[in-house]
Amino acid sequence: MAEMTPDQLELLLELQATDSRLRRIEHQLDDLPEQQQLDASIERVAALGREYDDVRVELDRAAAGQRQLEREIDVLTQRRDAERTRLYSGAVANAREMKAVEAEIETTVRRIDEHEELLLEVLETVEELQGRADGLAATQAAERELVATRTEARDRAAKELIAEQAELGAVREAEARDLPDELLARYEQAAKRAGGTGVGKLVGNACSACRIELSMADVGQLYAGPPLTTCPQCRRLLVVPA
Ligand SMILES: [Zn+2]
Numbered sequence: 299m300a301e302m303t304p305d306q307l308e309l310l311l312e313l314q315a316t317d318s319r320l321r322r323i324e325h326q327l328d329d330l331p332e333q334q335q336l337d338a339s340i341e342r343v344a345a346l347g348r349e350y351d352d353v354r355v356e357l358d359r360a361a362a363g364q365r366q367l368e369r370e371i372d373v374l375t376q377r378r379d380a381e382r383t384r385l386y387s388g389a390v391a392n393a394r395e396m397k398a399v400e401a402e403i404e405t406t407v408r409r410i411d412e413h414e415e416l417l418l419e420v421l422e423t424v425e426e427l428q429g430r431a432d433g434l435a436a437t438q439a440a441e442r443e444l445v446a447t448r449t450e451a452r453d454r455a456a457k458e459l460i461a462e463q464a465e466l467g468a469v470r471e472a473e474a475r476d477l478p479d480e481l482l483a484r485y486e487q488a489a490k491r492a493g494g495t496g497v498g499k500l501v502g503n504a505c506s507a508c509r510i511e512l513s514m515a516d517v518g519q520l521y522a523g524p525p526l527t528t529c530p531q532c533r534r535l536l537v538v539p540a
Pocket residue numbers: 498505506507508509510529530531532533534
């Protein structure tokens with residue numbers, strides 16, 4: 299790597315300071331109670347949506363069952379009526395056949411009754427599920443309004459932080475633009491690997507990034523070496539002052 303000028307190294311440390319401030323702002327934004335309340339509301343809207351979908355599936359199934367029973371009752375009623383018509387039309391002459399038709403009618407009527415009982419149960423279920431679905435939809439609508447209110451509250455609370463974030467973003471851009479590409483790339487790689495801080499400065503006998511004290515031998519070697527090296531402890535870039 300080409301030797302960096304003291305100005306470039308100074309700029310690199312400034313970029314690191316800017317990035318650290320940006321990261322702090324990001325944490326502050328995440329930690330805003332208004333943000334946490336908003337997140338809770340958003341999560342609740344989603345949970346209510348899932349619950350609503352589940353109830354709708356049950357409701358659709360119950361409604362299909364209702365239609366099926368209604369169709370079957372329709373068919374049975376038509377059969378009962380047809381048999382009654384036949385019975386009273388005089389078409390059935392002998393007593394044995396008449397008895398058979400009567401027995402058939404009785405069976406059909408019993409089946410209609412059974413179906414109607416089932417239908418009543420299904421109708422109750424449909425009504426109960428519909429009530430739950432309506433309730434969930436109303437609760438979700440109210441929670442959605444809360445999301446809107448809480449978004450505004452969050453935006454108000456975050457206003458200054460967001461303004462500062464934008465300002466620092468511009469500063470960062472300018473600083474990054476003035477650094478050699480290779481140095482910027484090495485810094486960003488190190489920062490990514492080390493959780494945000496990519497470069498430290500040798501202050502006394504420790505790197506300012508990891509703050510682990512180095513042996514006298516290490517420090518001596520660092521001062522004798524190039525102005526930009528790697529921290530023997532944390533492997534981040536290390537600026538060694540002249
Ligand atoms: Zn270090």
